[in-house]
Amino acid sequence: MPKVKPMGSGIWGPGSPLIPSETSRALADILNHLAVLRAEEWHRMSNCLEGRTVVVFGVANKRSIAWAIAQQMQQAGAQLAITYQNERLKQEADELIAALPNSQAFQCDVSRDEEIAQLFEQLKARYGKLDALVHSIAFAPAEELKGEFADTSREGFR
Numbered sequence: 738m739p740k741v742k743p744m745g746s747g748i749w750g751p752g753s754p755l756i757p758s759e760t761s762r763a764l765a766d767i768l769n770h771l772a773v774l775r776a777e778e779w780h781r782m783s784n785c786l787e788g789r790t791v792v793v794f795g796v797a798n799k800r801s802i803a804w805a806i807a808q809q810m811q812q813a814g815a816q817l818a819i820t821y822q823n824e825r826l827k828q829e830a831d832e833l834i835a836a837l838p839n840s841q842a843f844q845c846d847v848s849r850d851e852e853i854a855q856l857f858e859q860l861k862a863r864y865g866k867l868d869a870l871v872h873s874i875a876f877a878p879a880e881e882l883k884g885e886f887a888d889t890s891r892e893g894f895r
Contacts, residue, residue: 787814790864794820794847795873796830803873804833810871811837818860818867820845847874 791810795803796819807819817840821830827844834842841863845856860867881889 784814786810786868789815789868790818790866791815791869791871792818792820792860792867793871793873794845795871796821796833797826798829799833801873803871806871806873807834807837807840811840815839815869816864817841818843818864820856822846 793803793807793810795801796807798804803819807817811817817834817837819830819834819837819840820843821827823844823846827842831842834840843856843859844852846852
C-alpha cells in the first residue's frame, strides 16, 4: 500500500502558506494510519463467511444480481451452491461458476416443486446444512406485485 508523504513545506507544494509542513506531516500520518486500519478491517471482513455454506438462487448470466452476490460471498470465504434455472442456462452458468473456487452448480427451476425438493436433498447430502440462502429470482406478473410483497402468492411466481 503506497504511503502518503508530506509535500515540502506545505501540502500544496514547497513554500505554500496554506498548510505548514508540520500539519502536512500530521495529515500524512493520519491518512497512513487510516489506510492501515482499512486494510486490517478488509482482511478481517474478507473471511467473514469462512466455513459457511451458502446457496445462491438465480444465476442467469454475468450481469445477474445473483452472480454479483455469489462473487462477493466467495471472496468472503463462503462455500457456494449456485443454482441456474434450466438446460438453456446451464453452459453459461457452469462456465461462470467454474471460475469460483469452492463453488458448485445445481439446476433448479423454482416453479417446479419436484426440482426444489430434489435440490434440497442434494444440498443436504453434499453439505449437511446451509448457513444462508440468497433468493435472487426476479419474475412475477405485475398484478401480483401491486400489493404488499409478503402477500404475493406462490402461484404468482410461476
